[in-house]
Amino acid sequence: MAPSKTASTDFGRPPRRRVHTRERLLDAAGRVLVERGYARTTIEDVCAAAGYTRGAFYSSFESKQDLVLALFDRQSAYKLEQLEGLLRDPAPGAARRIGQLLLAVDPDERGWILLFLEFRLDAARNPELSARLHEHDKAVTGALALLLERKGASVGAQSLATFLLASREGVLARTATGGPGSDESLGAAVDVFAQLLPALLPSLGQPL
Numbered sequence: 001m002a003p004s005k006t007a008s009t010d011f012g013r014p015p016r017r018r019v020h021t022r023e024r025l026l027d028a029a030g031r032v033l034v035e036r037g038y039a040r041t042t043i044e045d046v047c048a049a050a051g052y053t054r055g056a057f058y059s060s061f062e063s064k065q066d067l068v069l070a071l072f073d074r075q076s077a078y079k080l081e082q083l084e085g086l087l088r089d090p091a092p093g094a095a096r097r098i099g100q101l102l103l104a105v106d107p108d109e110r111g112w113i114l115l116f117l118e119f120r121l122d123a124a125r126n127p128e129l130s131a132r133l134h135e136h137d138k139a140v141t142g143a144l145a146l147l148l149e150r151k152g153a154s155v156g157a158q159s160l161a162t163f164l165l166a167s168r169e170g171v172l173a174r175t176a177t178g179g180p181g182s183d184e185s186l187g188a189a190v191d192v193f194a195q196l197l198p199a200l201l202p203s204l205g206q207p208l
Contacts, residue, residue, distance in 0.1 A: 022060040024050045026074060029067050034111030038068065038118045065129055068119055069136055075112060076140045080147065087151050087203070095204045099193030102168045103186060105176050113176045116169075141165055151203050160200055 028050035033041050043064055047057050061067045079101075086098050105113055123129040141161045149157035171189045175182035198204045 018059060021052065021056055022070075025052065025057060025060055025067065026071060029071055033068065033071070033115055038064075038115055038122065043067075065132065068115075069132060072116065072119075072136055073139070076136075076143075080140075080143055083144075084147055087147065087201075095197040095201075096190060096194040098197060098204075099190040102164065103171045103175075103189050103193065105172060105178075105182075105186075110176060110178075113172045117173055117176065137165070148201065151201055154200055154202055 025046060029041075029046045032045050032049045036045070041064070043054060043057055046064075046067065047054055050056075057067075061070065082101055083098065086094055086101065120133065123133045141158070144161040144165065145157040148160055153160050167189075171185065175186045
């Protein structure tokens with residue numbers, strides 16, 4: 001007997017209400033975690049900010065770690081979308097703008113950087129969490145590698161993606177606190193990226 005149209009349409013998909021609940025929890029978590037940090041934020045804090053119970057939370061996420069990893073997935077997708085926009089039709093000076101996109105810490109993003117660094121330090125002491133974070137890193141690196149490959153990377157796209165993301169994280173760790181030393185480090189890093197990227201991605205043209 002053939003499945004009904006409704007069953008066929010919904011097969012394998014979470015109910016619409018659950019998707020809505022998940023997104024509201026992610027939105028609330030993004031606000032609370034960025035403001036308070038990973039260690040100081042509880043599941044109850046997120047539920048209160050979203051207007052849900054713990055039961056609603058556990059219908060969408062297994063743990064606070066699971067929630068944070070989902071947040072990082074969403075934030076990474078947003079950054080990759082911005083990067084793809086700059087690569088799609090590069091104008092003069094695109095390499096410098098890409099360097100600034102990857103490395104600059106604007107006020108709205110500073111909390112995200114601190115959250116990610118705090119989470120990574122916690123993962124360094126937790127083998128299970130470290131393995132999950134590695135899977136996130138691998139997925140982001142793979143997505144960036146595909147983007148770079150489509151743009152004609154002159155070296156191995158996977159290696160280039162790994163290098164860019166590791167460099168980004170190192171620079172962000174050094175500059176997230178702000179101050180004159182941070183500004184100097186950021187300026188130097190953006191200058192190097194502006195010179196380096198056109199050689200690695202010829203489609204960007206000459207550095208300006």
